[in-house]
Amino acid sequence: MWRTRSCGAYSLLEITGLRKSYGGTTALDGLSVSFAAGQMVGIVGRSGAGKSTLLRCVNRLIEPDSGGIVYGGRDILALRGSALHDWRAECGMIFQQFHLVDRLDAVTNVMLGAVRRRRTLPLLFKIFPEADRRRAMELLERLDLAAQSGQMVRTLSGGQQQRVAIARALMQGVKILLADEPVASLDPENARVVMEALRGLQREDGVTVLCNLHQLELARTYCDRVIGLAKGKVIFDGRPAEMTERIYTAAV
Amino acid sequence: MGAAEDCGVKWGLAVLAFTAYAAWQLGLPLRGLGPGVVKLFGIAGQMLPPESGGQLGVFVYSLVETVAMALAATVMAGIAAFPLGLLGAGRVVPSLFARWPLRRGMDVARSIDSLLWALLFVNAVGLGPFAGVMALTMIDLGTLAKLLSETVDHASIGPVEGLEAAGANRWESVRFGILPQVLPAYTSQVLYYFESNIRHATILGIVGAGGIGTYLSDRLRVNDWREVATLVLLILLTVTVVDRCSRWARLRLERGV
Numbered sequence: 001m002w003r004t005r006s007c008g009a010y011s012l013l014e015i016t017g018l019r020k021s022y023g024g025t026t027a028l029d030g031l032s033v034s035f036a037a038g039q040m041v042g043i044v045g046r047s048g049a050g051k052s053t054l055l056r057c058v059n060r061l062i063e064p065d066s067g068g069i070v071y072g073g074r075d076i077l078a079l080r081g082s083a084l085h086d087w088r089a090e091c092g093m094i095f096q097q098f099h100l101v102d103r104l105d106a107v108t109n110v111m112l113g114a115v116r117r118r119r120t121l122p123l124l125f126k127i128f129p130e131a132d133r134r135r136a137m138e139l140l141e142r143l144d145l146a147a148q149s150g151q152m153v154r155t156l157s158g159g160q161q162q163r164v165a166i167a168r169a170l171m172q173g174v175k176i177l178l179a180d181e182p183v184a185s186l187d188p189e190n191a192r193v194v195m196e197a198l199r200g201l202q203r204e205d206g207v208t209v210l211c212n213l214h215q216l217e218l219a220r221t222y223c224d225r226v227i228g229l230a231k232g233k234v235i236f237d238g239r240p241a242e243m244t245e246r247i248y249t250a251a252v
Numbered sequence: 253m254g255a256a257e258d259c260g261v262k263w264g265l266a267v268l269a270f271t272a273y274a275a276w277q278l279g280l281p282l283r284g285l286g287p288g289v290v291k292l293f294g295i296a297g298q299m300l301p302p303e304s305g306g307q308l309g310v311f312v313y314s315l316v317e318t319v320a321m322a323l324a325a326t327v328m329a330g331i332a333a334f335p336l337g338l339l340g341a342g343r344v345v346p347s348l349f350a351r352w353p354l355r356r357g358m359d360v361a362r363s364i365d366s367l368l369w370a371l372l373f374v375n376a377v378g379l380g381p382f383a384g385v386m387a388l389t390m391i392d393l394g395t396l397a398k399l400l401s402e403t404v405d406h407a408s409i410g411p412v413e414g415l416e417a418a419g420a421n422r423w424e425s426v427r428f429g430i431l432p433q434v435l436p437a438y439t440s441q442v443l444y445y446f447e448s449n450i451r452h453a454t455i456l457g458i459v460g461a462g463g464i465g466t467y468l469s470d471r472l473r474v475n476d477w478r479e480v481a482t483l484v485l486l487i488l489l490t491v492t493v494v495d496r497c498s499r500w501a502r503l504r505l506e507r508g509v
Binding site for chain 2: 097104123
């Protein structure tokens with residue numbers, strides 16, 4: 001196992017010189033940033049600032065052009081095959097459009113979070129261990145969705161779907177959660193519920209949460225640290241209180 | 253605006269002129285149209301009253317055979333087209349090089365008419381319903397596989413991405429990310445092809461590939477219009493009943509019941 005250089009005692013995830021461009025447009029322009037364990041970090045910036053690309057590079061849904069991503073001493077960009085699948089299971093991701101299996105019920109969606117720890121063949125026939133079902137029910141209960149566990153996901157509201165996605169991430173046993181605009185398509189009340197749930201994950205389960213947000217207000221209320229991105233670079237990094245609306249609009 | 257209209261008029265005139273030229277070249281005897289229609293009414297008169305010549309049992313049996321042919325072909329094609337359709341989808345097999353022969357094979361299978369396939373199979377496996385079943389299977393195989401490939405490629409990528417982000421491998425993400433999205437549409441298409449197969453199966457007998465078409469072409473040849481009428485009525489009844497049942501099943505499926 002490699003040791004990271006200069007990663008500092010508290011650095012869990014270290015990103016250095018990350019670059020990614022799509023055709024002619026640069027999404028990430030040599031971005032470097034590191035994250036401490038157990039924090040809830042808000043990443044703010046306009047559309048196209050590179051927020052989403054950054055998170056997707058971390059779990060390798062997108063391959064960066066160059067740069068380094070090191071997590072707990074592991075070179076994430078070197079992972080291949082089943083090691084890559086293991087990493088993805090370890091770092092959960094939730095999306096603006098939830099990305100659940102619409103035509104399956106909530107509890108099955110949550111059980112699929114354990115996909116990496118279970119054998120493929122029984123899974124393909126929807127055979128899940130009883131223990132997984134119990135655990136999934138516990139998680140749904142924790143997220144106030146016990147009554148909806150048997151419902152098809154597509155019949156649930158946006159806020160409920162996002163909480164199912166969070167339950168699935170918990171089922172994965174995540175150490176770090178990437179949340180890509182998790183509340184951008186929710187009304188304020190549901191946004192609050194989902195942000196509280198993410199905060200709960202960080203406080204009670206010690207999960208490191210990286211959360212892309214449009215609204216600075218949400219970042220201020222729920223995050224320990226705010227990172228501002230513009231044109232694929234970090235232009236602000238500090239405590240939420242330090243990030244005033246003035247700096248935000250001027251820089252971002 | 254005016255230019256576009258001008259262009260439309262020019263094209264319209266060109267199409268009309270070409271049609272007239274084509275009719276003249278083919279020597280379409282338009283003068284023969286009138287007497288032809290009169291004769292058609294004459295035949296319709298000769299169809300009444302329909303009768304079965306004491307062969308109603310044989311006719312009904314051949315009709316059952318027709319339905320059985322359609323069913324066998326639909327089931328075989330429906331099962332075989334499923335893996336082929338998945339493999340033909342870019343989402344499942346990203347390599348264009350690997351997909352190309354499969355997709356072109358599907359195109360070939362479905363662009364040959366069922367009567368032509370039937371003739372080929374009558375030569376290959378002999379007269380009878382088996383040739384008909386094979387002919388229908390070939391066409392459905394090509395069409396169903398192609399439709400499935402396209403449904404898969406147009407399915408929403410969201411669930412797949414969500415599962416991949418949770419650590420699912422390709423099998424698992426296809427099974428849960430794609431199948432639940434495409435299965436209802438696929439089943440509905442298979443049912444639709446069952447309806448269409450019944451209609452096709454009724455004429456395959458004309459080239460000796462089994463079913464009620466065998467009797468139909470025979471009675472047509474000897475101008476036994478009353479028995480032809482009986483056969484046509486029987487076919488009409490069967491097609492209507494199967495269409496109704498199948499449509500009911502498809503509607504329920506689409507509603508997700």
